[in-house]
Structures are given as structure tokens and as C-alpha cells.
Amino acid sequence: MSLIDDVMAQITAIEPQPFSLIEGAADLAAIDGNPPASPAAYAFIKEEAAEENTRATGPVLQRCENDIAVVIITSNVTDTTGAAALTDVEALKLAVRSALVGFVPQSGVGEPVEYVGGRVLRFRSGYVWIELVFSVASYIEGNP
Incomplete structure (x- = not known):
């Protein structure tokens, strides 16, 4: 299971379920005008940023923040x-x-999801698009 699968499963588990549609980046990119159902939630990795290698010897180990x-x-x-x-x-x-806040994804490293912020993306024809950004860490390890 991927990080986005974990996030989408967590959103799907909301009770009562407020969304008619919960999908990923490809589905969001395919929208031409308005979504096929509303309200809708689309989850994807927006950005990744890795820290420097923490090991002096042996395989590379880097902490990576996933937005x-x-x-x-x-x-x-x-x-x-x-x-x-x-x-x-x-x-x-x-x-x-x-x-999502405090949720620990199964695909992660045991660190909880944190809220970063949000912004209005657009208003159009009675629709509003809002982006919320969350952060969670993972680790990248090189081959020995």
C-alpha cells in the first residue's frame, strides 16, 4: 500500500462520509470543468524534500518529508x-x-501526519476548490 493509498483510505473511513468521490492525481488532472460528483476529494503527493545522508559509512539513509x-x-x-x-x-x-492529523500511515516510518496549511485554488460556476497540505516523513535507504 502506498502513502496516498493510506491517505485515501483514511478519508474514505470518515463517518458519516461527506464525499461523493475520493480519487487521486490522475482523476483530478482529467477534470475538464467541474468534477463528475460533488463534494469530491483528490489526494496526491505534491512535493518531496530529502535531508542529507545521516550515515558516515554504509548505505545512504535520508529522511524525506512528503507533502x-x-x-x-x-x-x-x-x-x-x-x-x-x-x-x-x-x-x-x-x-x-x-x-489525517495525527494519523500514522502504514506505509510510513511511524511518524504522524501534520497539517501544513491550505489555500483557495478557485471559484467557478458555484464550485469552490480548496487545497489542504499535510506533511509526513519517510526514509530513503540506499543499497549496501
Whole structure:
């Protein structure tokens, strides 16, 4: 199981389930206009940054920070400006943060997920797109 599989499983386990759709980066990239269902959550690794090798001899060992993006897309047809959807997205953000912060992915190294921040990506036709970013560590080890 990959880190993103772990994250998507954790979002899928939210009760009651607020999302109609939980998918990955390829599905997000395939959106032409609005998502096929709403609210939707898309998870992917946004960025990785490795620290220097911590070993003086032997195989390389590096700690790697993985930034995970969760893009939430929701709509509220009562308002085409997106303001009503922005109000709705607050509950979705809280649900995702509650599910992920402190969660220790099985594919990781035993460190919990931390919240980094979020931002509005866009408003369009009553839809609002929000990106939440979380961080979790992994380790890269070279062959002996």
C-alpha cells in the first residue's frame, strides 16, 4: 500500500462520509470543468524534500518529508458566486483535517501526519476548490 493509498483510505473511513468521490492525481488532472460528483476529494503527493545522508559509512539513509495535497471540490447551487460553497467547504476541511492529523500511515516510518496549511485554488460556476497540505516523513535507504 502506498502513502496516498493510506491517505485515501483514511478519508474514505470518515463517518458519516461527506464525499461523493475520493480519487487521486490522475482523476483530478482529467477534470475538464467541474468534477463528475460533488463534494469530491483528490489526494496526491505534491512535493518531496530529502535531508542529507545521516550515515558516515554504509548505505545512504535520508529522511524525506512528503507533502500531501488534498484538493476538496464542492458546490452549492444556491449561489453561483461560490460564497455558499465556501461556507460548506469549512465542514469538509474540518473532516479531512480531523481524519489525517495525527494519523500514522502504514506505509510510513511511524511518524504522524501534520497539517501544513491550505489555500483557495478557485471559484467557478458555484464550485469552490480548496487545497489542504499535510506533511509526513519517510526514509530513503540506499543499497549496501
